[in-house]
Amino acid sequence: MxxxxxxxxxxxxxxxxxxxxxxxxxxxxxxxxxxxxxxxxxxxxxxxxxxxxxxxxxxxxxxxxxxxxxxxxxxxxxxxxxxxxxxxxxxxxxxxxxxxxxxxxxxxxxxxxxxxxxxxxxxxxxxxRYFDRPGLNVQISSWARISDRSMPPRVKSIANYQNGRLALLEARRNGYDAALLPTVDGHVSEGAGYNVFMVRDGKLCTPPVTESILEGITRDSVLQLARTELGIDVTERPIDRTELYSAEEVFVCGSAAEVSPVSSVDRIPVADGEPGELTRQLQDLYRRAVRNRVAADRGWAQPVYAPAAVAR
Ligand SMILES: Cc1ncc(COP(=O)(O)O)c(C=O)c1O
Structure with a gap:
């Protein structure tokens, strides 16, 4: 800050x-x-x-x-x-x-x-920037993500953040940059402050909103940019932990985290450890969208000082 x-x-x-x-x-x-x-x-x-x-x-x-x-x-x-x-x-x-x-x-x-x-x-x-490195080394936490039966993960309740904090502290103790949490069923849910996407067999996938995730606004922006600007199909489906070990690309995203490539999961490199092609494209699209250069018709990027904005 x-x-x-x-x-x-x-x-x-x-x-x-x-x-x-x-x-x-x-x-x-x-x-x-x-x-x-x-x-x-x-x-x-x-x-x-x-x-x-x-x-x-x-x-x-x-x-x-x-x-x-x-x-x-x-x-x-x-x-x-x-x-x-x-x-x-x-x-x-x-x-x-x-x-x-x-x-x-x-x-x-x-x-x-x-x-x-x-x-x-x-x-x-x-x-x-929130993360100070181009590719994150991520640990799958031993802590499970809170479930909708105990705490409401889909909203931004301050109490939820104890869950992500424990995962992050564990990851840092073990020398990782970031943590992803499994659902109580063992699927991949999300990270301590970011949603997650992977590319597997050429297909962009992310867990659905019923997998104990915050309903992320960056996640939604990425879904829309991928579908409309890149014209690709995105699948919202449960993801197993070991799918991340064999994915071609993994990235996390959030308002603070933006679109951040993942280099390794549990020390297993994601492909060659370098950010993948689709990740780079989405990172670039997102960086332009937040400055009103892409998808301007959606009205996502609101001018703060333009006379019209000030007069509202
Ligand atoms: C637990 C969690 N998941 C996902 C996200 C990403 O959400 P958004 O893109 O709306 O910032 C955040 C960010 O605040 C978060 O705290």
């Missing part, structure tokens, strides 16, 4: 960075109740514009997350989107950013079943 911004947003109001606080005895801090979103914005030198990527889709997922975990919070997606864009403008940021929106329950009694009052924080912080 880069330098601290001057302002954060708390319930729609600009507050100095140090003043964005939550009480230690709130329902959220006591019981791990909270939901969040992580998004990115990209500065395009040629256009002289900052583009925020799929903010409305992220805000829709934030609202869905509140519904699933039981938080009575704001549901006006347009207003949430405008607040986040306004925060970026207030900080006068003109570089690649990572943004967060977080919703907590800050009730006076701090009971575990309190659903409100909700309090919303937003932040926009300069950020470059």
């Amino acid at each position: 880069g330098a601290k911004p001057t302002y954060l947003l708390h319930d729609g109001e600009l507050v100095p960075y140090a003043d964005a606080q939550l009480h230690v005895l709130s329902t959220s801090t006591k019981y791990g109740v909270g939901v969040f979103e992580g998004f990115r914005a990209y500065f395009d030198d040629e256009a002289g514009e900052l583009y925020a990527f799929r903010v409305a889709d992220h805000m829709r997922r934030l609202v869905a997350s509140m519904r699933v975990v039981g938080i009575d919070g704001p549901a006006d997606v347009d207003q949430l989107e405008e607040q986040l864009l306004g925060l970026i403008r207030a900080n006068d940021l003109h570089e690649d950013l990572h943004m967060r929106a977080q919703v907590f329950v800050d009730s006076p009694d701090g009971k575990p079943d309190d659903t409100g009052p909700a309090t919303v924080f937003m932040a926009a912080i300069p950020m470059g």
